[in-house]
Amino acid sequence: MFKMTRKITIAGLALILFGGVISPSVVHADSTGTSDNATAATTKANDAAETTIKVGSIGMPYTLISDRDGNTKYYTYPGAPTVLTAAEINNDEFMNKLMADNPEIPSSIQESLQQQLAASITVDLNKSYIDYMYETYGEASGISKEEVIESQTLSSYAMVWLASHVAQKKEGIITFDQLQSDYQNSLRKKLVAVSSTAGLLTQMDSMFKSEENYDILSDLIYNALISGTVLSNYSDKKLTTIDPDASYRQMVSLLSKPMSDYYIKQADGTYEMSGLLLNGLQAYSFWFEEKPVIPDPTPTPTPSASQPVTVHYVDDQGNTLRPDKTLTGKLGDSYKTAPLDINGYGLTDTTGDETGTFSSTAKSVTYTYAPVIISGGDGATIAPEGTVIYATKKIGLYKHATFTNKARKQWYAKKARINRPMFVVTGYAKSKNGVKRYQVKDVNHHSKTNGKTGYVTANAKYTSRVYYAAKHKTITVINPKGVNAYSKKSLTHKKAHYKQGQVLKVKKIVNQNLTTRFVLSNGRYITANKTLVQSGKQTMPKRVQAKTALNRYGTANLTKQNKHFSAHAILKVTGWTYANANNFNKNDTLRYQVAGGYITGNKQLVRVIK
Numbered sequence: 001m002f003k004m005t006r007k008i009t010i011a012g013l014a015l016i017l018f019g020g021v022i023s024p025s026v027v028h029a030d031s032t033g034t035s036d037n038a039t040a041a042t043t044k045a046n047d048a049a050e051t052t053i054k055v056g057s058i059g060m061p062y063t064l065i066s067d068r069d070g071n072t073k074y075y076t077y078p079g080a081p082t083v084l085t086a087a088e089i090n091n092d093e094f095m096n097k098l099m100a101d102n103p104e105i106p107s108s109i110q111e112s113l114q115q116q117l118a119a120s121i122t123v124d125l126n127k128s129y130i131d132y133m134y135e136t137y138g139e140a141s142g143i144s145k146e147e148v149i150e151s152q153t154l155s156s157y158a159m160v161w162l163a164s165h166v167a168q169k170k171e172g173i174i175t176f177d178q179l180q181s182d183y184q185n186s187l188r189k190k191l192v193a194v195s196s197t198a199g200l201l202t203q204m205d206s207m208f209k210s211e212e213n214y215d216i217l218s219d220l221i222y223n224a225l226i227s228g229t230v231l232s233n234y235s236d237k238k239l240t241t242i243d244p245d246a247s248y249r250q251m252v253s254l255l256s257k258p259m260s261d262y263y264i265k266q267a268d269g270t271y272e273m274s275g276l277l278l279n280g281l282q283a284y285s286f287w288f289e290e291k292p293v294i295p296d297p298t299p300t301p302t303p304s305a306s307q308p309v310t311v312h313y314v315d316d317q318g319n320t321l322r323p324d325k326t327l328t329g330k331l332g333d334s335y336k337t338a339p340l341d342i343n344g345y346g347l348t349d350t351t352g353d354e355t356g357t358f359s360s361t362a363k364s365v366t367y368t369y370a371p372v373i374i375s376g377g378d379g380a381t382i383a384p385e386g387t388v389i390y391a392t393k394k395i396g397l398y399k400h401a402t403f404t405n406k407a408r409k410q411w412y413a414k415k416a417r418i419n420r421p422m423f424v425v426t427g428y429a430k431s432k433n434g435v436k437r438y439q440v441k442d443v444n445h446h447s448k449t450n451g452k453t454g455y456v457t458a459n460a461k462y463t464s465r466v467y468y469a470a471k472h473k474t475i476t477v478i479n480p481k482g483v484n485a486y487s488k489k490s491l492t493h494k495k496a497h498y499k500q501g502q503v504l505k506v507k508k509i510v511n512q513n514l515t516t517r518f519v520l521s522n523g524r525y526i527t528a529n530k531t532l533v534q535s536g537k538q539t540m541p542k543r544v545q546a547k548t549a550l551n552r553y554g555t556a557n558l559t560k561q562n563k564h565f566s567a568h569a570i571l572k573v574t575g576w577t578y579a580n581a582n583n584f585n586k587n588d589t590l591r592y593q594v595a596g597g598y599i600t601g602n603k604q605l606v607r608v609i610k
Contacts, residue, residue, distance in 0.1 A: 053121045053263050056270025057085045058113055061278035063230040066250055067286040073350045074230040076279055077105050078386030079514040081490065082339075082350070083272065088492065089113045093484065097491040101515050101527060103388065103443040104424045116273060125260040132259055151194050152281065153251040158200075160244040160284050161187045163231050166222050167239035176211040183208045186244075219399075223453075231284060232439065232453075233385065233427040246285035254283055264355060306331040306358035312366040313340055321345060321369060329358045337365045341489075345369035346384070346514035370514065383425050387514045388466040389438065390420040390531065395462050397454040401429035401437040409454050410442075412584045418478055418531050419581045419588050421449070422466055429455060438463065446582040467516045468528040471509040472535035475518060477502045479532040480577045480593070485524035489517055495524050500575045503537050541608040544592060545570045550605055552597045556581065562597055570609065571599065 060080055062073040075082060079102045088094050095110040123132060130152070134145045165182060168174045174182075183204070191201040207217040226232050231239065254276075263271040276283075306329060313322040321342050327335050336355045339347045352365035370384030383389050396403065397410040412421045427439035436458040442449045457463055477483050477498045487493040489512050498504060505521040509528060516528040527533065546569045554560030557579045565571070571594045578588035590601030600606060 050122055051125050053123060053271045054269070055086075055116050055119070055121075055263075055273050056266060056268065057083050057272040058089065058116055059083050059273060059275030059278070061275045063279055063282040063284070064250075064254075064276060065230065065284055065286070066246070066288045070351050073275075074233075075275070075386075077102050079346070079388070080105065081513070082275070082347075084113065086117050086270075088490075089117060091492060093494050094490070094492045097484070097486075097527070100532075101491070101512075101529060103422055103445060104441065107445065123259050123263075125258060125263065127259055128256050129259060129262060130255040147194075149252065149255060150190070152255055153248050154190055154194055154197065155280075156251045156283055157190060157244050157248045158187060159226065159229065159231065160242050160247040162222060163226055163234075163239045164242045164244060166218060167236040167242075169218075170236045171240055173240055176214060179214075180208050223399075229282070242284060242286050243288070246288040247283065250283050250285045250288040251281070253288075254281060306333070307360055307362040309335055309337065309353075309356075309358065309363045309365065311337050312364065313342065313369070314366060315345065315369050315371070327358075331358055331360065333358050339367045341511070342369055343511060345371055346387075346511055383438070383465050384514065385425050385427060387425050388422055388443065389425060389440070389463045390422045390466050391415075391456070391462060392420065392464055393462045395456055397440075397442070397449075397452060397456055399454055401439075401455050402431040402433075403455075403457075410449055410452060410584070412449075413587050415584070416578045416588050416590070417534065418480070419578055420531060421447075421584050422531075423456060423463075426453070428458075444582065444584070447584060449584055464530075466530055468509060468518070468530060468535070469516065471518075472506055474537055475504050475506055475533045475535055476538035477504070477532070478534045478538060480575055483526050483532050485520065485526045487524060489525050491517070491525060491527070498526070501538075501540050504533075540576055541573050541592070541610075543570055543572055543609040544599075544606040545609055546599075547605055547607060550599060552594065552599050554597050556591045556598050558591070558598065558600065560597075565599075571595075576601065 060082055061076040062082075063076070065072045065074060080098060081088075089110065092110075099105050099107060099109070127135075130145065130149060134148055165174070165179055169176065169179050188201070188204065191197045191204065203217070203221055207214055207221055231242070234242075262277065263273060265271055309327040311325040311327065313320065313324075315321055322340055325337075327337065329335060334355070334357055338354075339350070347367060347369055349368040350365070351368070353363055354365055356363070370386075391412050391414075394414045395412050396408045397412065398404075399407040399409055415421065422443050423438070423440035424443050425438050426441055429437045429439055431437060437455040438458050440454065440456050442452040444450050477500050480500050482497055482499045482502075484491070484494050485496040485498060487495050489510060491512075504518075504526070506518045507521050507523070508519045510517050510519060510525075517525045518528050518533070519525055546565050546567055548567050550565055550569075551558075551561045552563040552565065554562050556577045571592075573592045573594060575593035577591050577593060577598070579591055580586040580588045591598045592601050592606070
């Protein structure tokens with residue numbers, strides 16, 4: 001997100017960077033959650049006016065999209081659980097595995113979440129979020145609450161305005177003159193009203209000064225604002241209908257909700273912090289309207305019986321995957337729904353109120369899944385959004401779906417399996433000739449390319465899913481650091497560690513969100529990540545002999561020489577790895593790990609002793 005439009009100019013108001021998005025903190029919390037329109041609060045007014053909150057679980061960040069069908073949560077890390085408990089957050093092995101299986105998750109997440117758990121927060125749960133923030137931080141700074149609201153709502157409005165109007169111009173719905181006029185009469189007025197947007201205002205004024213300027217700058221500014229957000233997943237045609245005014249109203253509604261919507265009381269007395277504000281309170285609307293409370297001169301009695309909550313489980317085409325569940329209870333009683341584990345599918349979207357109270361109005365919750373495991377094959381079909389893919393051959397990353405030399409942003413050299421460049425699929429597109437492309441984000445955290453976005457080929461000869469989609473009888477550990485085995489599918493409760501080169505028997509494969517796990521013959525779970533394990537029995541040399549004199553080094557890039565071996569020296573091999581692991585401009589080169597360091601794997605210099 002373009003940070004300038006999210007800045008709130010209140011002295012002392014803490015702003016934190018969570019996964020690249022700025023979100024407001026509440027007292028000591030780095031981020032807060034809200035029930036928005038899709039999560040009803042279970043913390044009621046019978047709490048004391050001032051409640052000391054102990055956070056026991058935290059929802060993962062998501063963006064809220066509203067339309068006439070209701071609200072949809074788009075999780076920032078769709079392959080991860082939607083909620084993490086305190087035990088999981090404080091479990092280093094669990095968090096390390098979570099980040100390994102979801103490489104788009106920043107390495108700082110555990111520390112950030114632990115800060116939430118450690119904070120003891122005292123708050124009036126009946127106050128609105130904006131009132132609490134203003135009374136706590138803003139009043140003393142001398143600016144009005146209205147200015148704070150404008151600062152908070154501007155980001156959503158500006159991004160949606162830009163997305164919708166640029167899309168309308170691309171689709172030929174409006175002319176540049178109309179676009180220029182709309183800018184002067186709507187977006188520009190809001191930017192002028194918030195002093196912290198001066199830099200953005202200058203850029204926008206320059207872009208809309210003339211059609212020539214617009215043609216030059218629109219893609220640059222548009223990509224800077226939209227790239228990496230959920231809006232980048234929609235086609236231009238769909239974005240023509242997104243509504244900036246509705247987005248503004250939705251943001252005002254969210255800011256006006258009580259603090260009890262941000263902290264959901266659990267049965268054990270702790271509170272669950274929802275994930276909406278971990279993403280900087282991101283909410284965008286194709287349609288939004290809060291029903292006004294209109295006095296009825298002849299009100300009808302409230303039904304004494306509550307209405308049910310119906311839970312649906314469907315795929316991304318709307319097909320039913322599991323029978324509906326119907327929840328019933330007394331009027332005012334709490335309910336909570338949960339997604340099912342469905343073999344072959346991973347959860348991608350949730351629509352409706354997952355937690356809330358039974359009321360006189362019937363409710364529904366829909367869990368939407370995308371296929372993960374493909375029976376009888378290795379998953380060569382197009383990968384669902386949110387899954388991780390890697391390049392099996394040399395590929396390019398491009399600005400546009402139509403690949404040209406001018407549009408190319410980065411070459412990725414062909415790499416060994418354990419070092420293949422990985423990307424998260426954020427959307428789809430086609431070239432001018434109709435060739436399918438993935439819209440992606442680079443998630444190679446140790447590379448200079450990390451965070452780059454663009455388009456790569458969807459050709460299965462060049463890109464493939466990182467996670468296995470079918471069972472294999474045996475697998476070999478190929479990660480130089482080995483892999484762990486766990487008693488739980490979520491990769492918690494470590495039971496064993498397997499070293500590189502160990503061959504393991506597999507009983508079955510199961511899905512975990514948009515990833516998969518192998519179940520070993522002993523019932524333990526390990527990752528099915530292809531960069532960490534490989535199907536079949538893979539062999540490595542146990543000993544090698546130097547054909548000529550050679551050196552041993554402290555790194556796989558053969559730096560920091562620490563020993564010299566004469567010709568014909570025989571060395572025991574303890575593992576293998578590759579040079580240039582994180583440099584995608586270069587191919588990688590085989591190295592053997594021996595006692596004390598690394599030696600070349602070049603066949604001209606060493607030979608394998610069987």
